[in-house]
Amino acid sequence: MNNPTMTLSQMTLSQIDRSLKGSGIFFVSWACIWLLVGTLFALITSIKLQYPPFLSGYEWFTFGRVRAAHLNVVAYGWVNNALFAVGLWVMARLCKSPVRHKGMLYVAGSFWNLGLLLGVGGIFMGHNSAVEWLEMPTYVSPLLAVAYVLIGAWGVLAFWHRESDHVYVSQWYLLAAFFWFPWLYTIVQMLIFFTPMQGVMQSITHWWFAHNVLGLWMTPICVAIVYYILPKVLGKPIHSYYLSVVGFWSLALFYNWAGMHHLIGGPIPVWMISAGIVGSIMMFVPVIVTAINHHITAMGSLRDIWNSPSLRFIVFGAMNYTLSSAFGSLMALRSFNKITHFTHFTVGHAHHGAYGFVTMVLFGGIYFMLPRLLNREWPSAGLIRMHFWCCSSGIILMVVALSIGGWFQGLKMNNPNIPFLDIVRFTLPYLHARTLAGLLLLCGHVAFVVNVVWMLRGSYVRSETGPTLLSPVPNSGGL
């Protein structure tokens, strides 16, 4: 504190870090638990699809429910807890004002994770809905809605009381996401479950929502995290302020409409599908702009990126943001969609976005945040390396396998001379590859969680003073 070389802003930053230490640990711990549970459910799902007798005797564990549990656990357990932790922390740091209403975060976090526990239990008991991304029973939605509103309000309030003189691009994304999502969630719960709309209107609302989970919630927060950490670690400004403005507003305007591409060819008015396609193609604007900004900032510092645990993950994530979004826009074209719709291609694409981009950025964010919250360095560089290699190779394998398999599955499905069961048989090797990919991811996650646990318990504290790096720099040792 009385270190004379510490500037005023560093003092506030370390105060903020200290204030958010408790809630940060709380969210990260839950995120880690859900990550392991969700990966396990994923493996069970994947094995069931290639070998259906696996655990098929129990109604609790029927394919449809394990798959739903997997999706909800990883999306709302792992990703959201991690987003709450890192997103709110970045927001607080950028606002440079003392942290207020810490209690709100604990209340929200407790509601959230309690809601999830009940919700996932409810799915296994058959209280699920058939609405993808919203399978948790309606009796937990009030809990989750309250949690969302509290988290959103906390983010907006932090912004309100900011003491920084200018607003950084990350703050726009965060503010927008924290504002959008509680609203979105409440609307969709009302319109699909509590006062349901008629017939296909439900599906329209459903995909408007489900696409926006990624587009207006996960993506903006993760883009904000990249915008925050990348220049910070590299010690240079972001490439272009102007481009980031364009990127933000085009995302806000177009992503909203893109969800209809999940219904191409479906029983809804053609103009809605066209609107979805236009929205999806226009997404090239924010994606390219953000890509230029991220990648040009990263260029020229590849060595530093490779050596920094957080940047290695974050830049991998940013690259996949560009790639998966480009594919996403293409998949919305009618000629492309005719083939990929209804196939494993879409499943691969979902993992590309939600894992290759979102999850990898969140790993990077946690690698950056925890040492600052705990004032301690990561215990093991070896585990970080293992984490990176398992997860990066795992996700690449999964996306490639499902994309190739799904593409040919789609081509064959559009050829009426090929019997359906032949197509089923054809996809099997690709489904095996996915299980293998899932095993790799599991290894990576175990390495990550072990490192987090060691970090929290303060075991194996490294004697060196410098941060944990991933290259044999002379002053870095460690395990």
Next chain:
Amino acid sequence: MPLLFLGIFFCLAFSWTGLILYPHMHMGNLKPVALEVDGMLYPLRPSGLAAQGEQVYIQMNCTTCHSQQVRPKGFGADFERGWGDRQSVPRDYIYNKQNMIGTNRTGPDLANIGDRVNAEWHHKHLYNPRSTSKGSIMPSFKFLYKLQKQGKAPSHEALKGFAPGDEPPEGYEVVPSHRAKILVEYLLSLKQNYELPEGKLSK
């Protein structure tokens, strides 16, 4: 800053108005129509049992592998595969409790499955999909069936034609539970084989 906030608000409100509010006003309250062929209102209101069976379909989350929508002719091969004779339209779904048009076809489309197979086949298939469809990766729903001691005469509901290894022990028989029966009732009700003003059958 108020501008930033307004902009953020406006973007979501804009798409909500365009994609949900307006279409809801436009087609959120469709009614069945009387058809000339028999003067009945179509789509037919599903029977009570079928409506209950929809709940079982939801509980088993069959939607993760099965869609219920026929795409337009020429867009994919839905017609040629025998999944339907006309494109699905919004009016087909007005009686759904949950709209399950779906986004995945790990299994075939079921919009018209009521027209394709009978109850006996469904039970056999649900009990063990491999008994009817070699190499299927659909999970078995054996837990919806009961093993019971055979009475004097075999029950008329008892399943016949088991896959090897599935046969009940001597003196026992496999019968569907209530839930299996209403699920099949629901599957049998799935058909879009009537002509609507906005959806003509291809003949």
